[in-house]
Amino acid sequence: MLNIKDILETVQMIQDECLDVRTITMGISLVDCADSDIGKSCGKVYDKIVRKAEKLVETGENISRTYGIPIINKRVAVTPIAFLAGVSGGNPADYARTLDRAAHAIGVNFIGGYSALVQKGFSAGDEALIRSIPEALDETERICSSVNLGSTKAGINMDAVVLMGKIVKETARRTADRQSIGCAKLVVLCNAPEDNPFMAGAFHGFGEPDCVINVGVSGPGVVRAALQRLGKDAPIQTVADTVKKTAFKVTRMGQLVAGEASKALDVPFGIVDLSLAPTPAVGDSVARILEEMGVETCGGPGTTACLALLNDAVKKGGVMASGRVGGLSGAFIPVSEDEGMMAAVRSGALCVEKLEAMTSVCSVGLDMIVLPGDTEAAVISGIIADEAAIGMVNQKTTAVRVIPAEGCKVGDEVNFGGLLGGGPVMPVSTVSPAAFVTRGGYIPAPMQSLKN
Amino acid sequence: MRAVITIVGKDAVGILAKASNVCAKHNANIVDVTQTVMGDIFAMVMLAEIDKMESSIDTLQDELDGVLAGQGLVAHVMHEDIFNAMHRI
Numbered sequence: 001m002l003n004i005k006d007i008l009e010t011v012q013m014i015q016d017e018c019l020d021v022r023t024i025t026m027g028i029s030l031v032d033c034a035d036s037d038i039g040k041s042c043g044k045v046y047d048k049i050v051r052k053a054e055k056l057v058e059t060g061e062n063i064s065r066t067y068g069i070p071i072i073n074k075r076v077a078v079t080p081i082a083f084l085a086g087v088s089g090g091n092p093a094d095y096a097r098t099l100d101r102a103a104h105a106i107g108v109n110f111i112g113g114y115s116a117l118v119q120k121g122f123s124a125g126d127e128a129l130i131r132s133i134p135e136a137l138d139e140t141e142r143i144c145s146s147v148n149l150g151s152t153k154a155g156i157n158m159d160a161v162v163l164m165g166k167i168v169k170e171t172a173r174r175t176a177d178r179q180s181i182g183c184a185k186l187v188v189l190c191n192a193p194e195d196n197p198f199m200a201g202a203f204h205g206f207g208e209p210d211c212v213i214n215v216g217v218s219g220p221g222v223v224r225a226a227l228q229r230l231g232k233d234a235p236i237q238t239v240a241d242t243v244k245k246t247a248f249k250v251t252r253m254g255q256l257v258a259g260e261a262s263k264a265l266d267v268p269f270g271i272v273d274l275s276l277a278p279t280p281a282v283g284d285s286v287a288r289i290l291e292e293m294g295v296e297t298c299g300g301p302g303t304t305a306c307l308a309l310l311n312d313a314v315k316k317g318g319v320m321a322s323g324r325v326g327g328l329s330g331a332f333i334p335v336s337e338d339e340g341m342m343a344a345v346r347s348g349a350l351c352v353e354k355l356e357a358m359t360s361v362c363s364v365g366l367d368m369i370v371l372p373g374d375t376e377a378a379v380i381s382g383i384i385a386d387e388a389a390i391g392m393v394n395q396k397t398t399a400v401r402v403i404p405a406e407g408c409k410v411g412d413e414v415n416f417g418g419l420l421g422g423g424p425v426m427p428v429s430t431v432s433p434a435a436f437v438t439r440g441g442y443i444p445a446p447m448q449s450l451k452n
Numbered sequence: 453m454r455a456v457i458t459i460v461g462k463d464a465v466g467i468l469a470k471a472s473n474v475c476a477k478h479n480a481n482i483v484d485v486t487q488t489v490m491g492d493i494f495a496m497v498m499l500a501e502i503d504k505m506e507s508s509i510d511t512l513q514d515e516l517d518g519v520l521a522g523q524g525l526v527a528h529v530m531h532e533d534i535f536n537a538m539h540r541i
Contacts, residue, residue, distance in 0.1 A: 009539075010530075
């Protein structure tokens with residue numbers, strides 16, 4: 001029989017330490033839905049999503065019950081809609097409304113892929129889609145939008161950077177009556193992965209199969225509890241080892257769920273994304289892991305080093321546990337979704353500049369940061385450019401998901417509810433980068449891009 | 453297919469009896485039981501064959517929750533594979 005200690009450890013992880021599978025995300029290619037008539041195209045998109053993902057939610061719930069593991073989200077990621085908009089013309093927001101209807105029909109809480117990939121420039125449909133993002137996020141509930149505007153290979157598209165600053169602001173304005181929640185569903189990426197199951201950056205890349213199952217695991221609470229049991233005087237390599245072992249177990253669970261979901265839905269397994277994704281729940285925080293390692297408050301000196309260790313150990317532990325690892329895989333640091341991060345911001349220990357440093361070693365970027373409503377578009381573009389530069393040079397994914405909450409000032413609190421959480425409005429530099437960002441053009445790809 | 457049933461919480465008389473009764477009622481064949489009491493915390497792990505069970509894992513879970521309600525005990529019914537996946541290489 002199985003070891004009683006192992007069994008109780010797993011039960012404790014689920015019951016007390018917030019262990020869960022964060023998402024089963026079905027990637028669906030919409031390439032075969034493209035039509036020169038936007039009405040027909042939308043019809044095919046709706047039909048294909050509903051056909052492919054009809055049983056996704058039900059299957060997720062069945063697996064959850066059989067194995068006793070909470071599976072929090074069931075989601076869909078589709079081919080970047082800019083491609084379809086390029087073929088059909090018309091108002092891309094029609095696709096957003098279609099996707100939203102499909103999301104409601106199949107019962108998923110988000111569909112990602114209202115996206116454009118413009119790292120090297122705009123092709124047909126890209127600019128129209130980007131300009132329609134504020135309307136799309138205002139008029140829909142379950143759509144996530146992302147724009148990839150830089151990569152190590154291509155450099156950074158500064159025309160897109162300046163445009164996205166304005167689009168973020170416009171989205172905040174259009175959804176001002178809901179605390180600018182539209183911006184919580186809009187992410188600007190550099191080096192975006194094509195198989196990421198996590199929102200808001202999920203889309204189904206062009207190199208992916210027709211339909212695929214990707215699973216995102218989580219478990220910051222489990223890692224923190226394991227470190228707590230280790231004690232404060234354990235050497236740092238033991239801390240790294242403990243994180244690795246814990247990440248291994250958590251990922252094995254994700255791999256099992258991914259395999260079962262793939263079998264039940266008769267859809268190929270894609271990847272397991274072994275990310276530590278926090279939630280606003282107490283005990284499910286990445287910041288608290290860093291504090292458990294010994295930093296007094298997240299954001300203080302030492303935070304970046306702790307995060308680097310954590311991110312690396314999570315990958316090393318997870319990689320052996322899964323047949324195929326992908327997506328973002330590492331530690332997320334979304335401020336409004338992490339109870340410890342919010343507390344650190346309130347105490348004054350964590351600022352936007354420190355978060356920027358942390359993004360050079362975490363798995364994504366500046367995430368779910370609420371900024372004052374009067375933050376200028378150019379400042380947001382400057383933040384996007386800085387973040388993209390970190391990603392481009394370090395050959396990693398970086399992202400910006402900031403919410404310039406209309407009508408809010410530093411110290412105000414916003415609350416988006418659910419997994420998006422809420423939190424204090426953070427101060428940000430008002431020194432203007434306008435002259436720089438409005439030059440336009442592109443930042444050339446760095447030497448690292450010349451690998452061939 | 454085998455399920456692992458765990459019950460953890462405050463020790464009391466008759467926990468094992470109640471759990472076994474529920475299993476018997478649903479035709480889940482208990483193949484192994486381990487239990488321990490640490491202080492006044494009771495922990496029990498039961499391995500049951502559920503291939504011939506006449507109801508779903510859900511029903512078994514709900515019924516265990518029902519008979520243990522109000523006693524400070526938490527029951528989990530989980531497929532055996534989850535533990536094999538997490539704790540065996």
